Amino acid sequence: MSATATAPSGDNYLNHEKGLWSWLTTLDHKRIGILYMISVMVFFLLGGIFAMLMRTELIAPGRTIMGPETYNRVMTYHGTIMVFMVIIPGIPAFLGNFIMPLQIGAKDVAFPKLNLISWYCLMVGALVAFTSLFYNGVDTGWTFYTPYSIRTHTGVTFMVLGAFIMGFSSILTGLNFIVTIHKLRAPGMTFWRMPLFCWGLYSTAIIQVLATPVLAITLLLIACERILGVGIFDPTLGGDPVLFEHFFWFYSHPAVYIMILPAMGVISEVITAFSHKTIFGYKAIAFSSIGIAAVSFFVWGHHLFVAGQSEVAGIIFSFITMLVGVPTAIKVFNWTATLYKGSIEFKPPMLFALGFLFLFTIGGVTGIMLATIALDVHLHDTYFVVAHFHYVMVGGTLMAIMAGFYYWFPKIFGRMYNIFWARITFVLIFVGFNVTFFPQFILGAMGMPRRYYDYLPAFTSLNRISSIGAYTIGLGFLIALIVILQGIFGGEKASANPWGAKTLEWSTVSPPPHDNFVTEPIVTAGPYEYR
C-alpha cells in the first residue's frame, strides 16, 4: 500500500484543530477514542484504588483498616467501576473507536454525532453514579440483588440510574459499529477480508444492542420500586426476588462476552503481527465469535444453579454452557497453532498477548468446572468464582487492553514508548496477577464465601499472599501509567508501521490524518498476508 508516500505537511488528527473545546465537540472517531481512553484510565485508577483498599482490609481477619459498612461500599464501587466504566467501554469504545474505521478503510464511523453522544452518555452516567457517594454510598455489590437493593438505606437509586445512562453509551456504540461495518468498508474490503478485531467488535455490537436494553429496563424497575414502591422484586410487596436475578443475568452474562469478544479480537491481531505469520483458521475464529455471541444469550441460568430455579432448568443451562466452551476452545487452539512455525518477536504487546493465552486458558478450564452443575453447588459464591472471573476479566480482557494499547500506541500517538520498561510492567502484572488470584481458587474450594469482610483464621495465609500479589499488580500498573505518559509526551517518533504488520491501519501515516487516509485505500487481499 502506498498511501504513506504522499503524506501532507504534518497535518494529523491531533493538530487538525486546537483547544479543549475542539476536543469536547469533536466528531472525529479518533479523538472520541482518545476521550474514551482518558476517561477509562481515570476510572481504572479509581477502581484500582478501591481494589487495593479491599486487599489491605483482607490482609488479616477482623478489622484492619475499615469497618464492614465501609468495606461493603468499597467492594461495590470496585465492581461497578471496573465493570461498567472500565471493562465494557475499554476495548470497543476506546481501541475499537480509534482502530476499527482505520482497519476497514473508512473515513469515520457511520454516525459521528451519535458517537460523541455515546461518550457523553458514559460521562453523565458516571457522574450520576458517583452522586451516590453523597447519599450514603452504595453497599449492594455490583449485582444489585433484590430485595437487599430495595431495602438498603443507601444511594442505590443514583447508582442504578447511572448504570442505566451508561448502558445507552454501550447500545449506541454497538449500533454505530454494526452500521459502520456493514456500510463503510473500503472498496475490496469484503467481510472475509476484515481483520479479526473487526469480527470481534461486530459480534460484541450485536450483544450490546440486544442485551443492554434488558439491563436498562431492569435497573429502571429497581429505581421505580425504590422511589414509587411498586412491588416487582420485593416479596413483601408481592414481587419475586429471583425474577430480578433472571433479568439481571440475562444481560450480565452476555455482558461477559461484551467484555471478552473484543479482547479476543485484539489477541488475534497481536499474535499474527508478532509471529509475522498469517492467522491459523481465520474463518473458524470469525465464526466462533458469532457462535459465542449467539449462544451467550442462553446461558444466564448458570448463575442461578443454587438460587432456587428448577433443577431441570439448571441441567439445561449446564448443558448450553458447556456448548459455549467449544468455540472458546477453538480460538485458544487457533492462537497457539498460529505460533507454530512463526517468527516470533517478544515485544511488549506480544508478551501481554501470550500472558492472555496463559491466564485465559486457566480462566476457561475453571469456567468448565463451574458449569459442571454439581461442582457449582459447592463452589458457587465462593472465592473460586472470584478467582475464575478475575482470570477471565483481568487475565483476559485487561491483558488484552494492555496488549492492544501497546500495539496501537505508535499508530495513535505517532510516538514509541520505552520498550524495556513496558516489558517490566508485563512481568509485574503477570506475576502479581497469579500470586493474587491463584490462591483464591484454593480459598474457594476450602469454602471461603465471597464478599466477606471477615474470615476464619484458617484462611489467613492464603489471603495474605493474595494481598501481596495485589500490591505487585498495582505497582505494575503505576509503572505502565508512567511508561504511557512518557511515551505520549516524550517518546521517540515512530514510523507508520513499526511492527511490520499487514492490516490496513498500518498503511496510513502515524498519527493518522483527519480523514484517516490520504488516498482512499483499495483492498486486494486478506488481512494477514505474511508470505
Added chain:
Amino acid sequence: MIWQLSSLFSSIAHANGTFMPPDGDTIAPLYDHLYLVMVLMSAIASLIVIGGMVYFSIKYRRQTGRKSAYITHNTTLEFLWSFIPFCLFMVAFGWGWYVYYQMRTMPEDAFEVNVLAQQWSWNFMYKSGKKTTADMYVPVNTPVRLIMTSKDVIHSMYIPAFRQKQDVVPGRYTQTWFQAPHVGNFHIFCAEYCGMGHSAMLGIVHVLSKADFDKWLETNPYKGLTPVQVGQHLFQQKCSVCHNPTTERKVGPGLQHVFGSMVQLQGQPPHLADENYIRTHILHPSTYSVQGFPKGVMPSFQGQLSEEELTGLIEYVKSLK
C-alpha cells in the same frame, strides 16, 4: 458452654491437609471424586495449551534468515480440536448431572428442620418445638432435610463439609438435605451477600449420636439458669453480631451502661432506657432511632422470643453496668 462460637470455630479441623473441607456427609466423597477428576483434566488441558505456547514461542523465536511458514488452516486438525473438547465437556456435563441428581433428590423419610434466615443469624426450628439460633443439632446417619425461608433479604445456606449450598429466599421455601455418617461439628456460612453482618452470619452443625440427640431434644436449655444467664446465652447467639456487651460500638451501640441512662434519639426527645424501652427496641426497633446510628438497620425479633427469653435479655442488659 456451647454458645462460645469463637472457641469452637478454631477447634474444628478445617482443611485436613488437603485443599478441601472435611467430608461431612454422604455426598462429599462423590463430589470430591468428580472435583479431583475435573482438576486433573483442567490441569492437563492447560498444560497442553500453555506448554505448546511456550514451546512454540521458544522454538520459533525470531532469528535472522528464517521466514515464517504460510499455513492458513487444517480442517482435520480443527475438527479434532473442536470434537474432542466437545466430548470431554459432555462427560463433565453428564457426570455433573449424575452427582447433582443425588444432591437434589430429597429423601422422603428425612428428619425435618425448619430454617428461618434473617439479617444476620440462622434460626432453627424442630418439630418438638425446640428452637435454636446459630447452632443446628442433627442425628448421625439420618437423612436431614432443611426447609428454609428468609425474613428479609436473600441468604444462602452453605455447609462446605456437606458440599451443599442453597439460597434462602424471602417469600418462598427452598430446601436442601444431607446425611452425616460421622459425629462432628461443621461450619455454616451465609454465601449470598446480605449486608453489613454478612461475614458474621455463621453457624455450626452439630452432628450428634442418636442417644445424644434424643437427650438434647428433650432437655430444657434454660433449666437451672437465672434470667441473666438465659439472657447472656441469647445475647451471644442473637445480638452479639451487632452489639458489644461493652461500651464499644459495633454495627449498633455497645450496651454497657445503657440501662437507666437517657438515650439521645434522632428527631425525638431523649428517652429513659427502662425495661419497656429495651423491650420495644427488641420487638419494634424502628420505633426509636438512636443518635449517631443509621435508621432501619436492626431487624425485629417479634415472634422469635418467648416471654421468658425476653425477660432474660432485659435482665442481662440491666446487668451490664
